[in-house]
Amino acid sequence: xxxxxxxxxxxxxxxxxxxxxxxxxxxxxxxxxxxxxxxxxxxxxxxxxxxxxxxxxxxxxxxxxxxxxxxxxxxxxxxxxxxxxxxxxxxxxxxxxxxxxxxxxxxxxxxxxxxxxxxxxxxxxxxxxxxxxxxxxxxxxxxxxxxxxxxxxxxxxxxxxxxxxxxxxxxxxxxxxxxxxxxxxxxxxxxxxxxxxxxxxxxxxxxxxxxxxxxxxxxxxxxxxxxxxxxxxxxxxxxxxxxxxxxxxxxxxxxxxxxxxxxxxxxxxxxxxxxxxxxxxxxxxxxxxxxxxxxxxxxxxxxxxxxxxxxxxxxxxxxxxxxxxxxxxxxxxxxxxxxxxxxxxxxxxxxx
Amino acid sequence: xxxxxxxxxxxxxxxxxxxxxxxxxxxxxxxxxxxxxxxxxxxxxxxxxxxxxxxxxxxxxxxxxxxxxxxxxxxxxxxxxxxxxxxxxxxxxxxxxxxxxxxxxxxxxxxxxxxxxxxxxxxxxxxxxxxxxxxxxxxxxxxxxxxxxxxxxxxxxxxxxxxxxxxxxxxxxxxxxxxxxxxxxxxxxxxxxxxxxxxxxxxxxxxxxxxxxxxxxxxxxxxxxxxxxxxxxxxxxxxxxxxxxxxxxxxxxxxxxxxxxxxxxxxxxxxxxxxxxxxxxxxxxxxxxxxxxxxxxxxxxxxxxxxxxxxxxxxxxxxxxxxxxxxxxxxxxxxxxxxxxxxxxxxxxxxx
Numbered sequence: 001x002x003x004x005x006x007x008x009x010x011x012x013x014x015x016x017x018x019x020x021x022x023x024x025x026x027x028x029x030x031x032x033x034x035x036x037x038x039x040x041x042x043x044x045x046x047x048x049x050x051x052x053x054x055x056x057x058x059x060x061x062x063x064x065x066x067x068x069x070x071x072x073x074x075x076x077x078x079x080x081x082x083x084x085x086x087x088x089x090x091x092x093x094x095x096x097x098x099x100x101x102x103x104x105x106x107x108x109x110x111x112x113x114x115x116x117x118x119x120x121x122x123x124x125x126x127x128x129x130x131x132x133x134x135x136x137x138x139x140x141x142x143x144x145x146x147x148x149x150x151x152x153x154x155x156x157x158x159x160x161x162x163x164x165x166x167x168x169x170x171x172x173x174x175x176x177x178x179x180x181x182x183x184x185x186x187x188x189x190x191x192x193x194x195x196x197x198x199x200x201x202x203x204x205x206x207x208x209x210x211x212x213x214x215x216x217x218x219x220x221x222x223x224x225x226x227x228x229x230x231x232x233x234x235x236x237x238x239x240x241x242x243x244x245x246x247x248x249x250x251x252x253x254x255x256x257x258x259x260x261x262x263x264x265x266x267x268x269x270x271x272x273x274x275x276x277x278x279x280x281x282x283x284x285x286x287x288x289x290x291x292x293x294x295x296x297x298x299x300x301x302x303x304x305x306x307x308x309x310x311x312x313x314x315x316x317x318x319x320x321x322x323x324x325x326x327x328x329x330x331x332x333x334x335x336x337x338x339x340x341x342x343x344x345x346x347x348x349x350x351x352x
Numbered sequence: 353x354x355x356x357x358x359x360x361x362x363x364x365x366x367x368x369x370x371x372x373x374x375x376x377x378x379x380x381x382x383x384x385x386x387x388x389x390x391x392x393x394x395x396x397x398x399x400x401x402x403x404x405x406x407x408x409x410x411x412x413x414x415x416x417x418x419x420x421x422x423x424x425x426x427x428x429x430x431x432x433x434x435x436x437x438x439x440x441x442x443x444x445x446x447x448x449x450x451x452x453x454x455x456x457x458x459x460x461x462x463x464x465x466x467x468x469x470x471x472x473x474x475x476x477x478x479x480x481x482x483x484x485x486x487x488x489x490x491x492x493x494x495x496x497x498x499x500x501x502x503x504x505x506x507x508x509x510x511x512x513x514x515x516x517x518x519x520x521x522x523x524x525x526x527x528x529x530x531x532x533x534x535x536x537x538x539x540x541x542x543x544x545x546x547x548x549x550x551x552x553x554x555x556x557x558x559x560x561x562x563x564x565x566x567x568x569x570x571x572x573x574x575x576x577x578x579x580x581x582x583x584x585x586x587x588x589x590x591x592x593x594x595x596x597x598x599x600x601x602x603x604x605x606x607x608x609x610x611x612x613x614x615x616x617x618x619x620x621x622x623x624x625x626x627x628x629x630x631x632x633x634x635x636x637x638x639x640x641x642x643x644x645x646x647x648x649x650x651x652x653x654x655x656x657x658x659x660x661x662x663x664x665x666x667x668x669x670x671x672x673x674x675x676x677x678x679x680x681x682x683x684x685x686x687x688x689x690x691x692x693x694x695x696x697x698x699x700x701x702x703x704x
Contacts, residue, residue, distance in 0.1 A: 243553060309590075319591065
């Protein structure tokens with residue numbers, strides 16, 4: 001095989017929503033992981049077209065996404081919201097695989113919902129779209145899945161400490177700007193998020209179901225965790241809050257198992273789990289923290305101990321923290337793309 | 353009775369630890385609640401002696417606490433740490449009632465542990481010391497106690513979002529300073545707390561029991577909640593974390609009841625509960641937030657809904673937020689002092 005043939009057998013990759021917080025991380029992941037590709041296209045709304053973003057020492061011009069864009073790439077890493085994916089998915093080529101970061105297709109039975117460390121085998125069943133799960137669901141699943149294989153999980157009670165990044169780059173900037181204003185004794189009126197963010201905590205900014213009281217984020221995490229782990233009857237009670245943190249989510253979880261479970265066993269299992277780093281130093285009071293999860297590919301897990309609200313000793317609590325933009329979004333999407341050839345479903349695009 | 357006699361029958365009040373975050377709030381509570389007293393003395397360490405703090409339009413000089421201080425007051429509102437209370441309690445006069453904000457005597461069976469809305473009746477049984485509970489325990493108990501009277505609580509799973517103020521005024525300043533440094537792109541080395549605070553979340557800064565993995569804060573909250581509510585077998589699993597918030601704690605609680613419990617019933621009970629304000633607006637996504645709890649005497653409760661981790665429908669989750677320095681510390685102490693005469697145990701100090 002000549003080097004020319006090798007080159008042309010590599011996929012053409014497109015990033016849709018290239019200027020967003022996740023889009024930029026996708027580009028960064030492709031570059032630092034040296035993703036094998038024959039060409040990179042960056043797509044965004046017309047507003048951003050003509051701007052440039054750095055790529056492998058040079059610059060790439062951003063193109064306005066249109067009806068021809070997705071047909072011109074083999075892998076489309078989409079992070080532009082449900083509306084954009086729904087609108088443009090039908091314009092993809094027969095060879096295009098869309099890896100979508102929105103919630104548009106996550107519960108579609110024809111669309112695999114994949115966390116690469118948990119259910120990569122499902123990638124092979126795709127019909128042109130693979131869904132990247134909700135960030136909290138991804139981060140939690142990395143710690144839950146290896147435990148479930150040893151001792152089936154029956155019940156999860158969780159509370160989240162979610163960062164600004166999940167609401168996009170503008171929310172991260174609002175956190176910075178409102179905090180600076182607060183420190184300067186100035187008033188700041190929130191525009192991106194519904195509540196003041198400086199030194200505050202608030203219930204997640206998605207809509208609340210008037211009947212159940214659950215918000216959209218909580219509903220997504222619960223149903224996606226069940227689907228990712230193939231545990232349709234898993235009981236999940238979760239409360240999602242935003243805290244003034246820039247880009248890593250922290251989750252406190254009480255995990256109820258079918259059989260009694262020792263914290264030592266949990267620690268041992270997680271110490272060998274892919275994508276997980278255990279940080280559980282009781283003597284130095286060192287446990288998972290969002291500032292230490294930031295910029296890391298791995299999810300941090302620790303403070304593993306008996307949950308004393310369960311007198312039967314079947315429940316273990318822990319803290320998990322993960323970079324929302326990396327494993328919670330961009331990195332998992334790129335990891336899915338990396339597995340496409342291994343899954344035997346790599347598009348054998350005719351050259352030319 | 354002449355006005356002179358009325359005056360001299362009022363108690364002499366001392367605030368110990370007057371310059372601390374809680375001490376200053378105690379002085380403020382005494383002033384704005386127009387606490388009936390014949391004289392106010394402010395005590396602190398020798399370092400602060402000679403400084404002045406405002407009181408009713410004038411200024412009061414801070415005195416160095418010594419072995420004669422507590423004998424010279426009828427009510428000593430102490431907030432200077434366990435060591436100080438233990439050292440000076442034996443120097444109190446026969447007439448002195450110490451209301452102590454430290455954990456020194458909270459589990460002493462001879463010392464009432466009082467939240468005024470929950471168990472004020474126990475004030476009468478004091479033997480010179482009344483303990484003010486841990487801030488999280490106070491704030492949580494306000495919402496839990498009225499529910500427990502209607503449907504016994506069997507199990508609580510909780511995660512906290514605790515503010516800087518619980519670690520004192522210096523920790524609040526460290527949060528401000530480290531955040532300002534972060535925004536300016538500068539390095540900040542934490543001195544008061546063990547971890548970087550700017551845009552971070554970390555496990556509570558108290559020591560972690562090497563055997564159980566619980567930290568001191570979690571152990572305090574659990575045992576004090578049991579004692580305040582007189583529920584010795586209540587199962588509590590709690591995880592205490594600090595978030596970058598200045599002075600109000602937020603708590604996410606899943607409350608497991610003996611009998612099935614409807615969220616509507618919880619909402620109705622809490623709407624009539626003393627010291628509690630329900631904020632539970634699903635349509636406007638408006639729920640308890642620490643910035644709205646700040647400066648309020650009441651504890652905010654909301655996001656009341658079924659906890660879906662309990663398939664039996666006996667568990668309701670909610671968010672509670674309360675000002676750590678007010679109801680969580682200073683206000684409850686002053687409210688205890690206000691009830692001393694009503695409890696029939698008011699010191700009938702000989703005039704002169």
